[in-house]
Amino acid sequence: MTYYQESKDASVWTVAQLNRRVSQLLDEHMPVVWVKGEISNFTQAASGHWYFSIKDDKAAVRAVMFRGRAQSVGFVPRAGERFEFRCSVTLYEPRGDFQVQVEGMRRAGQGDLHEAFLRLKNQLQAEGLFDPQRRRPIAPLPACVGVITSLAAAALRDVLTAMARRAPHVRVVIYPAPVQGADAPVRLCQALETAIARAEVDTLLLVRGGGSLEDLWSFNDEALARAVAASPIPVISGVGHETDFTMVDFVADLRAPTPTAAAELACQARADLLDQLGARMGAIRHGMQRHLERASLRLDRAVAMLVSPGQRIAQQQQRLDGLTHRLQRLAGTVPERSQQRLETLVFRLQRNLPQVQPHRQSVDALLRRLQQAGGQGLVLRRQRLQAAQQTLQALSPRLIVNRGYAIVRNAQGQVVQNALDLNIGERLDVELRRGSVSVDVVRAHDLL
CATH class of the missing domain: 3.40.50.2300 (Response regulator)
Known part of the structure; x- marks a missing residue:
């Protein structure tokens, strides 16, 4: 038996490290590829992920298609159907299983149709x-x-x-x-x-x-x-x-x-429509019954208030007799009362008539006094008016202008009294004895 002995510096990997390194190599160096094969062992998990195997007549590989990708397919594949899968090659590290993650799929030979x-x-x-x-509503x-x-x-x-x-x-x-x-x-x-x-x-x-x-x-x-x-x-x-x-x-x-x-x-469903119709008919019957009950109550009250024509005529005849009696009684008393009231009013009128003659003499005397006072007052007012006219004419600026003076006004029509209030170039109106002139300020100085 031969043993292979490494140096003490050689590292020993754990299984997890090995699987992680293989997974990294696949991610870095294995591009996304298209794989053609037949589906087998298809399972749709409660999470929506698809788990199945892709196989041909010589080999098989595990595959997974996550829910987000599976929902975009538009159909659920069945075992035995052939597809072309767009997938990336990965390694499931916990078990060291080699698998592919499917990103898209199309029926084998029908890729152009799907696209x-x-x-x-x-x-x-x-x-x-x-x-x-x-979208149009469906007819109910x-x-x-x-x-x-x-x-x-x-x-x-x-x-x-x-x-x-x-x-x-x-x-x-x-x-x-x-x-x-x-x-x-x-x-x-x-x-x-x-x-x-x-x-x-x-x-x-x-x-x-x-x-x-x-x-x-x-x-x-x-x-x-x-x-x-x-x-x-x-x-x-x-x-x-x-x-x-x-x-x-x-x-x-x-x-x-x-x-x-x-x-x-x-x-x-016809049964549902019949149930709805029965419910509505029941509601209509209930409503009609309530309506008839209310109408019956109104009829009973109207009957209780109804009076026979003979009784109504007798009541009206009795009322007419009473009114006739009152009218006859008032017909005899009204002229007598009216005559007495008229005599009373004539007496009060004669007693309250004014005595004109004494007042006429007083009015004539007052009229003469008014005429005398009016003549004297008019003379006094005429004299006061003449004095006021003489005073006003003496104070009139026109008399001053007639003696060779002038009245100077600015653009706002105000009389100019101080030369220092003027600005160079300001337009002034000068009123003379005969006519007026417009001048511009060239220089302003104080005479004091």
Whole structure:
């Protein structure tokens, strides 16, 4: 037996150190690669992560696809299906397991289709065809529902069974078209145009059973997606299974996970409608009963207040007799009272008449005194006015100007009294005996 002996300075790695070093080497030197193989041992964890193996006829490797990446795939793969995986090579250090982390996947041989699907999806989304605001509401109580699918499709039987069970009162119109094949998109568009032109249904169901990506590819056609988005009739898509997504699912007014679910979403169950109708009829009966009870009470009160015509006439006759008696009694007493009141008023008037003659003499004397006082006052006021006029004329600046003086005013019309208040270049108005002149200040000085 041969033993290998190292020097004392040689290091010994732990298993953890070894796995960490191998993991670092893979991260640093192994690029992201595409791997083609078949899925086996597929498991979808509660966390949303996918765990499976990728194998071919000679080897297998463990793989993991985390939830964020898995949600962008748009479908759930099944064991035995072949795909192309975009992945990075890693080492799970706790167990030393060699594995790959899948970042994206496409069906083997159908990578171009998947990329075309993503390109069209991004284009239509950028144009606003996926906007929830543009979706039309589904008719809550349709009278007729249209179904666009193949006559031989199992999806049609599922829809008809669900409609017969759930809403047998709703009429169903079928617009047949192939759901698979080269001419399927064109035929589906023609069926949709026929339904729109006939305008006989309240809701359209575009349905098909499950299948592979290539089986469902007709429902990823751009012309069909645009026709569904532009349809004036609300469209419910029910293509494939719950995990399958096609372009019409994104542009339809409502997406159902299966054809049967599409039929259930198109109309309310007959039993539910009957329950609602029964509840409303019960409310109406209760309301009518309450109304009749209140009306009966009002009728009873009205009957209690009702008086027979004979009794009403007797009451009115009695009242008329009383009024007639009062009128006759008042007719004899009113003239006598009026005469007495008139005599009293005449006596009071004569007693209160004024004596005019004594007052007339007094008025004449006052009038003479007023005339004498007025003449004297007028003479005095005329003399005072003349004295004031003489004083005003003596103080008038016009007399001073007539003697050779002048009145100087500034631009504001104020009389200038101090030369030192003026500014050089200021405009002044000078009033003379005859006329006025405008001058500019050239120099100002004090004479004191």
